[in-house]
Amino acid sequence: MSHHALLRELQLKNSSKIILLVADGLGGLPLAPGGKTELEIARTPNLDSLAAQGTLGLSTPVLPGITPGSGPGHLGLFGYDPLEFRIGRGVLEALGIDFDLGPDDVAIRGNFCTLDAEGRITDRRAGRIASEIGKTLCEKLDKIKIPGVEVFVRPVKEYRLVVVFRAPGLGGAVHDTDPQKTGVPPLDPQGRDAASQKTAEIARAFLAQAREVLKNDAPANFFTMRGIDKRPSIPTFEEIYGLKAGAIAVYPMYRGLARLVSMNVLDAGLTLDDQCARLEQSWNDFDFFFMHYKYTDSTGEDGNFAAKVERIEQLDAVLPRIMALRPDVLVVTGDHSTPSKMKSHSWHPVPVLMHGNLCRPDACTSFGEAQCLQGGLGQFPAKYLMTLAMAHAGRLEKYGA
């Protein structure tokens, strides 16, 4: 029996409120032997006080040693096994520009490219055209009509675009048309099954028109298709947990991931203060809030240890405002580690802070990786974090008698 089946069976309704506060890429590494991590160095009096009252632990996003992207990292936090539910690149790209993908949609990541007179690719990124040019070209492509199919073409950034085909019965298993090298023509779209052959035919018809539309737009006189996929069929957050969920995320990617599990995506504004204001205004409308904070990851990716420390301290500063709402359960964690030392996501286990009045105390007195290693939640797969939050909120019945 899967843990989802179990949760569907055991979920209880009550008036409790749960907040999942995700500091993206929270976990870190010391810069030098004998040193401390970003989280350990940051002055976080509010998180430390919650850590002392609550229970700490470390979560493994996918499997030991596996570094997750943002998609698998968040699916894990939301309680979905990231190895069971996979998100295609095209889908993630569409989510990342706030495109609301439906169940009939096939999403495609596009790259504008340059073709020579013989139709061979000479530049796979079309000279990295400016975003404004990409936007204008997408507007032209967006006017292409294919009978029986709704077509959406949206710019992402520079030479990158998203194409969505919407029609019932389309398959998502279509090979890339990007040959991954220059000097050869783009590949013909090929479906791996009957439903995907239908998608491939649509793609072929669309590309034929696109070639005509773009013919005078060199260096961006064509585009390749990659990561073609449908959004995975995912049971909704509300089905599994019985929670009415609101997502408060500034960046489109994380709004998209919340939408993927059918959370209600709220207007988050731009700052932590905006997010807190939204939380306060929506407090009576939802049982569960997912609040996403990006800058612990972006500073880590930049390799800026001091900036990551500062971003953690900024997050700590809004905790009193959040706690003033008196959530029954607060979870503070990350979707993965992003050590400044590595300038990238990593596989290292992720600090978890669980706060609520049913927490069993451990000996931890501050929020940091070394303390979390001694924490009462131990080391556990991230996909069980929501189960633990539900339990602490009194929202799960006993299993069996």
Added chain:
Amino acid sequence: MSHHALLRELQLKNSSKIILLVADGLGGLPLAPGGKTELEIARTPNLDSLAAQGTLGLSTPVLPGITPGSGPGHLGLFGYDPLEFRIGRGVLEALGIDFDLGPDDVAIRGNFCTLDAEGRITDRRAGRIASEIGKTLCEKLDKIKIPGVEVFVRPVKEYRLVVVFRAPGLGGAVHDTDPQKTGVPPLDPQGRDAASQKTAEIARAFLAQAREVLKNDAPANFFTMRGIDKRPSIPTFEEIYGLKAGAIAVYPMYRGLARLVSMNVLDAGLTLDDQCARLEQSWNDFDFFFMHYKYTDSTGEDGNFAAKVERIEQLDAVLPRIMALRPDVLVVTGDHSTPSKMKSHSWHPVPVLMHGNLCRPDACTSFGEAQCLQGGLGQFPAKYLMTLAMAHAGRLEKYGA
């Protein structure tokens, strides 16, 4: 999705070097309450220094409470689920005498036995004949010809032998002919499927000739067949990890286990110094080295606590020579525990030391079971050890975006 499928997808090539140093049966127990284990008592300044810099943990070879043999223990370390990949006794016996089993081979463990005039077994071990006699009889049996089949007969020790039938399409599911008691004749070989019926026919033909060949060799005037099996179909180490692997093991069994996953088996000599010399000489030829040290297990099996301590100290003494090669990742661990107190393998979790410059520090300052329990790797299934080693070597891409 299995972790092997994931690793095939995520493996990256770089110039890093990984060493897996296996001290067989490393884990132990104190002899008396309040005491320390063999590893904790041993003076291991080099391992302790690596432990202070790296990350410790404990691995579970199969499942909590399950004691592994050498086969499952090593498969786990190599990253293969020991419950998914099972090695028959005949295969293990063949590996143990350095017989290079191919995919068309059926391996059989044989016991010389004594038959009376009516063909009933009177001694299932043929009076435990001397190894020299066993060797001579095997040479006679090795001359038997079966049309369309290559036959190999090799002595193991005393009354034990190995028989291998090599021919395409032979099945390995054949019942033992050893009736497990005296006073009755050996059983007729019976296959459990069509391909194995073919093997059973060959075995029958071979046994008929063997009865004739051995008729004047009482007490060893026949032999029984046990643990009949083919080598399991195992994806190669290089397929899964993209690592070119060299195995440096003195004992045939461990060379055989390395061969089972298609590592390159190198000439290891007889001593740790020989093994280190081989490691140095082969340093540029491989990405990964499996180095096996037997005596921590054999002293444990002997129940000789002091000797096991001494063997651990001897291993510690060669660490500077190994570290002089500056491996990117060094893992020191065992394939299972062999507490001297128990004179046998045990189920107790196995100490793990991971060393490399991306290790997240823990509070551990020496290498021992109690310290490992506080280690940053936590307690984890042994089959994920290689995934962790790959991650620390920068040899895995991010999963998803």
